[in-house]
Structure formats: structure tokens, C-alpha cells
Amino acid sequence: MRQQVHDKTRRALARVRSVQTEQAGRLPGWARAARRQIIVLAVLAGLAMVLRDRIAHLDWPAILSSVAQVTALQWLGAALATTASFAALAKYDALLHRMLGTGQPSGRAGRAGWVAIAISQTLGFGLISGALVRWRMLPGLSLLSATRLTLAVAASFLAGWAVLSAAVLLILPLPMHGQGATALRVLAGLALLGGGAVTALALYRPNLRLAGWKLRLPPLAVQGRILWLCAIDTAFAALALWLLLPAESGIGFLALYPAFLIALGAGFVSGSPGGVGPFEVTLLALLPPDQTAQILAAILAWRLVYYAAPTLAAMGMLARPPRRAPELAPARLLAPDPDLPVWLERQLARSDQAELGLLRQGEHGVLIDPGARGGWMIGRTPQALVGLLDPFGARNTGRLLDDLRHKARDEGRIACAYKLTPRAAARARKARWHVTLMATECWLETKGFSTDQPARSGLRRKLRKAAKAGIRCTHEACIEPTALTPVAARWHEVRGGERGFSMGRFCPDYIAGQSVIVARKGDEIVGFASFHTNDREWVLDLMRPAPDAPDGTMQALIVTAIEAARISGATRLSLAALPPCPSRFTGPARHVWQRAERMAGAAGLRQFKLGFAPHLSPRYMAAPTRVSLLLGGLDIARQIHAPPPLPGASAPRHGLFHKFRSLSS
Known part of the structure; x- marks a missing residue:
């Protein structure tokens, strides 16, 4: 009988859960978003209830007095750390501008980036305010492109924060003990596994389709730079806060940094301006309870240095009338086009390499030699910018190797050369590139x-x-x-x-x-x-x-x-x-x-x-580093065996052919 009652109860609970799930699925988008915010607020309210005794007994006059006792040296150190943090933030925009191909100069893009971040982190509504600021400061950039860029910056920071926080929580001492510490380590391990999965997808399947949307994962070089910039940004932000703590607090930087990352994530997810509230509650919960007054005093001073001062400076920058970006010099990397310019046709006719006719496929571009005396056929893979065959008509191969490396870096790709003759491979070795045999002609x-x-x-x-x-x-x-x-x-x-x-x-x-x-x-x-x-x-x-x-x-x-x-x-x-x-x-x-x-x-x-019974001649592959050589080789092999559709061509009317359709480089 008891077993029957237990089974009936279990089935009833299952029906209730099923009805709840069905009703939840019928909720409109705004209701589901509100529900997520309610969950976040409920968790934070729970933390606040736990901390209510600590907050109720705070001596607010003493806290304000502690802020007043911050020394000039502390203010200066925090200001310098804030400057370094915002310099890293500006690099996010410059990097993603290059990856998305907006054509904006890096300096202008970075300046608009830190102004947008300074204002949006204080006002809130980060996607809207950040997009509007970038649109205002970057003439020639559409509002849609500014919105897409703002979303990319936020997503890249959140992804970098997740992986960085996971690594820090596994390496540095945790700000809690017991079951909470175990749960944090488990979550950190899962985050690192997720980051590894994204890295593997970027290498083996960089273009994804999700619910009809085409998603291009950033190249590995871009992912590495995002993680590095996130580490610099957050480390200097935490350093600014740590420098404002009184010496007698006894909190070391390595103890503060993990707690700071968790509190930063709580503030970011909450969506409140500057993370005010969730950041403080989370940080107080993770740091020693006997230092509450000193921590709050340091946070107040930190908000003046890290939020108020940059916001005022950003407002001043925003108030200046935007200047139209000067006309950019013609790109030295000629875009792929099956209709080749006359000068290039002449170069191909005089070249010793008939295989350069592959340019007429419209898939590859040309890195132009200074003076347009020659160039190098250039192919793109998701991870690499590849110089194909030997440079043609160019006297300074070493200069083209440097140009290829710099252009690849600008695009967030690695540089490599493919199917070089022995003479060109020797020049690559002389330029300190790593060379390996890859084929025999x-x-x-x-x-x-x-x-x-x-x-x-x-x-x-x-x-x-x-x-x-x-x-x-x-x-x-x-x-x-x-x-x-x-x-x-x-x-x-x-x-x-x-x-x-x-x-x-x-x-x-x-x-x-x-x-x-x-x-x-x-x-x-x-x-x-x-x-x-x-x-x-x-x-x-x-x-x-x-x-x-x-x-x-x-x-x-x-x-x-x-x-x-x-x-x-x-x-x-x-x-x-x-x-x-x-x-x-x-x-x-x-x-x-x-x-x-x-x-x-x-x-x-x-x-x-x-x-x-042919003659045999070796052909080589080269790259600046051994890692680039390995990644470039894997990416080229994947591109050869599973090529994307040809750009700008029309498919034969035969059901067995893939349709040729436009493909963004």
C-alpha cells in the first residue's frame, strides 16, 4: 500500500512539473527574460539576507572616514591601474574591428571602444548605450554594425571572463571552503571544458549554423588575444581595488583576485549599472567578515576611480564633434576577383608559375609588392592567411614575408606559406621562419x-x-x-x-x-x-x-x-x-x-x-613558429578536403553540384 501511495505521489508531481514546463514554454520572451532576472535577484537577496547582520552593524561614518584617509599615493596607483585596464578594454574593440572587417583605424576604434565601455558600464543598458556611443564616434559605421560590434565585445569579454575565472579558481586559493569550494571547482572544470570545446570547434568546424543563423567562431589567434586582454583588464581592475584597501586589512592580491572575478561576473549578469549591489554583496560574501567596513570603503573609492573618473573623461570625448575618418590608403591586399586587373594579367603572363592561374577561380587575393612590381597569391582559411606558391615579380621576398605576417596579425589569423620551391623556402629560413617538406612536384x-x-x-x-x-x-x-x-x-x-x-x-x-x-x-x-x-x-x-x-x-x-x-x-x-x-x-x-x-x-x-617517370622537386610549407606551422597545416588540409562554396560563381544546373554562393572572406 505504501509503495502504491508513493508511486501515485511521484506521478502527480511529474504531471505538475510537466504542466509547469508547458506553461513556461508558452511564456513570451519578455516574461522569460524577467524570470531569469527574478532568479538572479532572488539569489542576491538570499546572499543579502545572509549578510544582513554584517550590513546592519556597519559604521557608515567610519566607512566614509576610511575613504577620506586614502592616501595620494593610493589614489595615484589606482588611477594608473585603471588606465592600464581601460587600455586593454580599448584593444577589444580594435581587435574585433579587424576581425569583422569594418575598415576603421585601430586607434579610432580603440578610442571609441573605451568611451563606450566607460559610459555603458555606468549608465547600464550596455548593448544600447554602447552601440549608440560607437555609432556617434565612428563616422561611416552603421548603427547595425555598431550594435553587432557591441554585442561581439560583450560576448567576447563574457567568454574570456568565464575561461579566465575557471582557470584562476583552479589555480589560486578559493575564497570559500567546504561544499561551496567543491561546487566552484566543479563549475570551473566545466567552464574549461566548454572553452576547450569552443577551441576545437574553431579549428575543425569554424562556421556553425544555429537556428538558421550563421555563426563564425573567432580564429584561435583571436581567442588567445581575447583571453590575454581579459586577464590584463581584470587583473588591473582588481589591482586598482586592492591598492585602495588599507594596509591593515591583511587581504593579499592573490586572495582578492578570485573573489573579484566572481563578483564581477555577478554584476555583469545582473545587468545593473556598474554591477552596483550584486558586486558588493558577492565580494563581501567571499572576503573575511571582519573586514567589511574596510572593503566597502575601498569599493566606494574604487568606484570613484574606476567608474566616475572614466565616465567624466568619456563624456568629454563624446561631447567633441565627431571627425570624419580620413580616406584610407588603398589596401595592399587585393581582394579575390576572377576578373583580374590588366597589370596583374601581365604579371601572370611573365611569371614562371603558370599555376598562378588559380587566381582566376576568384577564391584568392594578392598581397601586392611595394611599387606593384609583383605580389603573392593569398588564400584565407578560418585560422590562417596563406601565401600560395612563390611570390611573383617581387625582388624582396623577405619584405613580403613580413607583410604577410603583419596582415595576418591584423586579421587575427596566423601566417604561413604553402607550396614553396626550395629557393623560396631558403629565403623563409633566412627570415627565421620554420620550414617543413609538404609535397613533391x-x-x-x-x-x-x-x-x-x-x-x-x-x-x-x-x-x-x-x-x-x-x-x-x-x-x-x-x-x-x-x-x-x-x-x-x-x-x-x-x-x-x-x-x-x-x-x-x-x-x-x-x-x-x-x-x-x-x-x-x-x-x-x-x-x-x-x-x-x-x-x-x-x-x-x-x-x-x-x-x-x-x-x-x-x-x-x-x-x-x-x-x-x-x-x-x-x-x-x-x-x-x-x-x-x-x-x-x-x-x-x-x-x-x-x-x-x-x-x-x-x-x-x-x-x-x-x-x-617524372622529375621530382620538393615543395615546402613555412610559418613563423612551430605552432603556426602545425595549426596552419591542419587548417589548410581541412580547407582542401572540405572547401567552402566558391565566391561569386554560379553553379551548373545539375543536382549533384553544390550551389556556388557568396562567401565573406
Whole structure:
């Protein structure tokens, strides 16, 4: 009987909870927000009830007298610490302006940032007041952009505060003992796990879609700087408060800092102007009870230094008429555009690197050499700004390496170079960049090429099979690119997608600018290969055999291309690059390359290219640090195997293709 009563009671409680949950789900947004505030206020009210005896017995005249006894040296130290804290706050805005690409100068952006923060933290309504101040002080910035920036600053600070607080609470002595300390450590551990998850997502899946919204996670370099700025900001803010405590309080900075971070979070979540109330209540609850009067006196003095003084200075800055930002000098980083400027077309025609034709895909930009004598093809990944191939037409490669590093830093990315020749890699080493082997280029001399060599016996067998199947390959400079779409679509269906970044992707407009070799069986197109070309060399770009193409079709396409390149006057034909052979490495690197070869199916590609008995030349990757080299390599690999849609191109009308759509760089 008792068990039956217990079961009935449990079911009744479950029904009540279900009804409550259903009713809560029907609440409008403002009601749910109000409920969250009520919960926060209820918790704070509970803390105030616990502290009511301490507050009731406060000697307020003594507190004000303690404020009056703060020495000039203490005021000066607190003012200097406040200045350092606001300098870090200003960097938030400058960093996020660069990341969001607003085009505002860093100095102007930082100045507007600290003014907005000083005013909004005192007046409250941080999103509204902060956005309005930034909009007022930054001509050319729309109110929507100012609001988005303000939201990004608040979110970045909150995320940085959460991770920093978790780390501090796990490292420094906790401001409480017993079950409360255990709960804090558990929460800190969960916060660090959450921060680690965000870091992993930023590396492996930087673009997220949540409820129809596209969310781009900050690059790892930006996340690191946000955390560093948050540490500087909060440490100097806490130092300003600590310097205002009387010497006899006996509270050390390492004891104050964890409590300060928790109180700061309570004030931030409450939404009250300056966190007034929640900040004081939380800090008093976490610090020694016999120091209440001294702590409150220091907080009052701190609010004068950290809130009132910056607010007055900010009001003065805001009262000044805004000045229109001067015209910015043309960016030295040319934006991606498939329609290349005339001067750049001329540079590409004179360049030794036909593979620079990848610029016509419209995915990569150009870092322009001083004087516009040349430049460097530049690709972007979520984490890195990448110089692809060797710089072209530039005499000072070291200067371009420095420019790439500085531009990457401005964008919150890491800098790296990809597919460098040995000569360019040596220049990178001279500039103290770290260099590693990443690929091997396979190339052939067109003059005197013959299939009769013993090393090409396998190639001869493949060509005989293709000839027996009736395969006929021709160089067709005037073919309509859309005629190749069905073959490309079938290849796409079988392979499950195209690779990108350092490899071209099928697009009729892109193919129209290349030399194309077409394989036919009768009147049916069963495959094609496209090449980047200039007067010196041809470089293999796309190879698209139909799934039912006879054996030997790909080999026949390449042999025909070699003859066409020789007739055109080119002395060199490149079969593009292969991943390095794992046997060239030792230790963990060998296992990494073995795994990469299995995943990429490189063994078959290696057998195909080496069947031509080509010359082999190493290609290198370089970055300023070993960490940048590792992160850049991982990000480039992800971008190659899972490329985003091409910008500004229209997709072929075939259901098997991903739609090409605009993509913000």
C-alpha cells in the first residue's frame, strides 16, 4: 500500500512539473527574460539576507572616514591601474574591428571602444548605450554594425571572463571552503571544458549554423588575444581595488583576485549599472567578515576611480564633434576577383608559375609588392592567411614575408606559406621562419618526351588499352565549357565532391580560361583534363574522367597534353604535386603521413603520376613558429578536403553540384 501511495505521489508531481514546463514554454520572451532576472535577484537577496547582520552593524561614518584617509599615493596607483585596464578594454574593440572587417583605424576604434565601455558600464543598458556611443564616434559605421560590434565585445569579454575565472579558481586559493569550494571547482572544470570545446570547434568546424543563423567562431589567434586582454583588464581592475584597501586589512592580491572575478561576473549578469549591489554583496560574501567596513570603503573609492573618473573623461570625448575618418590608403591586399586587373594579367603572363592561374577561380587575393612590381597569391582559411606558391615579380621576398605576417596579425589569423620551391623556402629560413617538406612536384620535359623508355612500360600498356577501346584525345581550345558539365557532374557524384583551396574546382567560366584536352569515345566525351598555361609551362589542374571511361583514358589525356604543350613552345609540363612519401619520415611524422595517404587515396594517384617517370622537386610549407606551422597545416588540409562554396560563381544546373554562393572572406 505504501509503495502504491508513493508511486501515485511521484506521478502527480511529474504531471505538475510537466504542466509547469508547458506553461513556461508558452511564456513570451519578455516574461522569460524577467524570470531569469527574478532568479538572479532572488539569489542576491538570499546572499543579502545572509549578510544582513554584517550590513546592519556597519559604521557608515567610519566607512566614509576610511575613504577620506586614502592616501595620494593610493589614489595615484589606482588611477594608473585603471588606465592600464581601460587600455586593454580599448584593444577589444580594435581587435574585433579587424576581425569583422569594418575598415576603421585601430586607434579610432580603440578610442571609441573605451568611451563606450566607460559610459555603458555606468549608465547600464550596455548593448544600447554602447552601440549608440560607437555609432556617434565612428563616422561611416552603421548603427547595425555598431550594435553587432557591441554585442561581439560583450560576448567576447563574457567568454574570456568565464575561461579566465575557471582557470584562476583552479589555480589560486578559493575564497570559500567546504561544499561551496567543491561546487566552484566543479563549475570551473566545466567552464574549461566548454572553452576547450569552443577551441576545437574553431579549428575543425569554424562556421556553425544555429537556428538558421550563421555563426563564425573567432580564429584561435583571436581567442588567445581575447583571453590575454581579459586577464590584463581584470587583473588591473582588481589591482586598482586592492591598492585602495588599507594596509591593515591583511587581504593579499592573490586572495582578492578570485573573489573579484566572481563578483564581477555577478554584476555583469545582473545587468545593473556598474554591477552596483550584486558586486558588493558577492565580494563581501567571499572576503573575511571582519573586514567589511574596510572593503566597502575601498569599493566606494574604487568606484570613484574606476567608474566616475572614466565616465567624466568619456563624456568629454563624446561631447567633441565627431571627425570624419580620413580616406584610407588603398589596401595592399587585393581582394579575390576572377576578373583580374590588366597589370596583374601581365604579371601572370611573365611569371614562371603558370599555376598562378588559380587566381582566376576568384577564391584568392594578392598581397601586392611595394611599387606593384609583383605580389603573392593569398588564400584565407578560418585560422590562417596563406601565401600560395612563390611570390611573383617581387625582388624582396623577405619584405613580403613580413607583410604577410603583419596582415595576418591584423586579421587575427596566423601566417604561413604553402607550396614553396626550395629557393623560396631558403629565403623563409633566412627570415627565421620554420620550414617543413609538404609535397613533391612531378614534372616532365616536353622536348624529347618518349614513351619508349623502360621506366614507362606501364604507361605504354595503359595507352594500348585506351587505343583498343577507341579513345581519341584532342586539344580543343574553343570547346564550349558547358559541354564538359555532364562529365564533371558524374565525376562529382562518384567522388562525393571536389577538393579546393590549392586545387581548382569545376566552373565553366574558370575552365574557359584554360587549355583543355578532351577524351572521346566515338562522339561521346568520356573525360577531360585542364591545364594552367603560360609561355614556359603547363600545369595540370582538373582531371575529370567519366566513371565508365576505359582504362588508360587519363594516361592518354596527359600524353596528348605533353605534345600540345611542346607545340605551343612550353618546355615543361607539371603533373602537380603529390604528398611526400611516408618512408622519407621517421617517428610520429611517418604515421601522420601514412594516415593522410590512406585517407586521401594518394597511393593510386602516386602510381598514376610516377608511371610517367617524372622529375621530382620538393615543395615546402613555412610559418613563423612551430605552432603556426602545425595549426596552419591542419587548417589548410581541412580547407582542401572540405572547401567552402566558391565566391561569386554560379553553379551548373545539375543536382549533384553544390550551389556556388557568396562567401565573406
